[in-house]
Amino acid sequence: MDRELDMTGKTCPVPLIETRKILENMKRGDSITVTVDNETAVRNLSKMAAENQIECAAEKTSETSYAVTLTMTDTSRIPSADSASCTYADKTVVVLSSDKMGEGDDKLGAILMKGYIYALSGLERLPSTVILYNGGAKLSVFGSDSLEDLKLLESQGVEILTCGTCLNHYGLTGALGVGSITNMYVIAGKLSDADKVIKP
Amino acid sequence: MPEKIVFCKGGGCTAKLGPGALSSVLEKLPRPDDPNLLVGFQSSDDAAVYRLTDDLAVVMTLDFFPPMVEDPFLFGQIAAANALSDIYAMGADVKTALNIVCFPDTWDLNILGRILEGGLDKVNEAGGVLAGGHSIRDTEVKYGLSVTGTIHPDRIYANCGGNPGDILILTKPLGVGIVCAASRVGKASDKALSEAVGSMTTINKYASEAMRKYRVHACTDVTGFGFLGHLKEMLRDGCGADVDTLTVPFIREAAVYAREFIITAAAERNREYLQKYTEFMDVPFSMQELLFDPQTSGGLLIAVDPGDADALLSDIEALGLPCGIVGSFIQSPEKKILIR
Numbered sequence: 001m002d003r004e005l006d007m008t009g010k011t012c013p014v015p016l017i018e019t020r021k022i023l024e025n026m027k028r029g030d031s032i033t034v035t036v037d038n039e040t041a042v043r044n045l046s047k048m049a050a051e052n053q054i055e056c057a058a059e060k061t062s063e064t065s066y067a068v069t070l071t072m073t074d075t076s077r078i079p080s081a082d083s084a085s086c087t088y089a090d091k092t093v094v095v096l097s098s099d100k101m102g103e104g105d106d107k108l109g110a111i112l113m114k115g116y117i118y119a120l121s122g123l124e125r126l127p128s129t130v131i132l133y134n135g136g137a138k139l140s141v142f143g144s145d146s147l148e149d150l151k152l153l154e155s156q157g158v159e160i161l162t163c164g165t166c167l168n169h170y171g172l173t174g175a176l177g178v179g180s181i182t183n184m185y186v187i188a189g190k191l192s193d194a195d196k197v198i199k200p
Numbered sequence: 201m202p203e204k205i206v207f208c209k210g211g212g213c214t215a216k217l218g219p220g221a222l223s224s225v226l227e228k229l230p231r232p233d234d235p236n237l238l239v240g241f242q243s244s245d246d247a248a249v250y251r252l253t254d255d256l257a258v259v260m261t262l263d264f265f266p267p268m269v270e271d272p273f274l275f276g277q278i279a280a281a282n283a284l285s286d287i288y289a290m291g292a293d294v295k296t297a298l299n300i301v302c303f304p305d306t307w308d309l310n311i312l313g314r315i316l317e318g319g320l321d322k323v324n325e326a327g328g329v330l331a332g333g334h335s336i337r338d339t340e341v342k343y344g345l346s347v348t349g350t351i352h353p354d355r356i357y358a359n360c361g362g363n364p365g366d367i368l369i370l371t372k373p374l375g376v377g378i379v380c381a382a383s384r385v386g387k388a389s390d391k392a393l394s395e396a397v398g399s400m401t402t403i404n405k406y407a408s409e410a411m412r413k414y415r416v417h418a419c420t421d422v423t424g425f426g427f428l429g430h431l432k433e434m435l436r437d438g439c440g441a442d443v444d445t446l447t448v449p450f451i452r453e454a455a456v457y458a459r460e461f462i463i464t465a466a467a468e469r470n471r472e473y474l475q476k477y478t479e480f481m482d483v484p485f486s487m488q489e490l491l492f493d494p495q496t497s498g499g500l501l502i503a504v505d506p507g508d509a510d511a512l513l514s515d516i517e518a519l520g521l522p523c524g525i526v527g528s529f530i531q532s533p534e535k536k537i538l539i540r
Contacts, residue, residue: 012465013381020461040465043472048461051485115446122455122484148452 264344276318299333440532
């Protein structure tokens, strides 16, 4: 299938968004030729193609016109903008047993844990569940630096479970900001049923 | 029945001419010869500074652009905060401001009224006085201010004065350009837009006053050339920068929108210009885009003595916006910026 899209007069991000909508429904071998009127749009479309392993060829067709042809290959992928990221086909559980990552300097540990949760939220494939207990329970309460990133994970389909006993112990009952409270039976079950358990 | 007004077509600091285009024109102009001009256009600094007496200099800047939000009052506030920012980046105090207005004469003048009210609101907050202005008819709306401030000639914070070892602190989160672009195409969440607007309407007065208590060696504000563009302007000969993206403050949803390629042409122009000066080490695409994203009314980027970094960061954190230590200056003969 060869499509055409005229984006003359449109400024970024419009050409990118409109092209992407069509790409979402394209299969291997399909191509789309997008007409734009500025070189910056050409470069942005080429960047989008490169990031998603889509073949891209651009040519200047007149003083103020460029044609950018994108062709889907075997390895091209264009996740739908509206759907959640894919999670692992198997059950991967991330366990956060502390609000710090690694040992040595606690201040660094807190920065690292914040960075880990943020980086996790941006991965192509996400875990099915994140379990937080002991010091980790402090990450999912209001006021936590990682609350927004955990919410981002949850919005993409990841289950966020925080140990209720731990919240009570730290005086944080009622302060949970994301996901749900769980108990040791569920935690034990999730860990046993998991195909992979990750503990950073 | 008036036709639907398209207020916002891609404005704010995305409307700036690219850094490459601008510098190629400016370098052809003859350099000024007046020893009282303490800061001129050669160093791409935030504002011009002219010495009047041994202890008084005037600081002058101007900024104006098309709208980046739909609401006229918010637009006025943001444009004013953006213009005032350059005064604060120099470490100066705001004294007077003049309106710069472009407005279609077929439009409802109440819209202009709301824009000017927004601008006045921020000039008042800055402790300055709005003293007049100039307006012309135009096919699209543009608004901003010409601002004058004062400073002691020995207390100017140039953009270029840091040393290897200095710690870099950013006082506001990145990503407002991306969020505004997403909003234009109907893809921004209310939360993301509210965070972006909250950041853009915050004037840099408080951060500027906080930094004056410490050994700050250089300061600029992050606007149209993006974080990396303005960081590059801070580099002296022999000095490069090391950026740790782990602690760069940014609006979370902006990273998600960047992954979906809701990015601007201005960001691409910034990226193209900075290619030879930047080296990315395994940094995801979305974070790269955040670092090139043009910011409207962005935060201050401060180079502070390492001994004062934690204390200054604490003071900035107390102001309530996401902020952080983003890296440091390093020795680098080629003035490279390493980003990891």
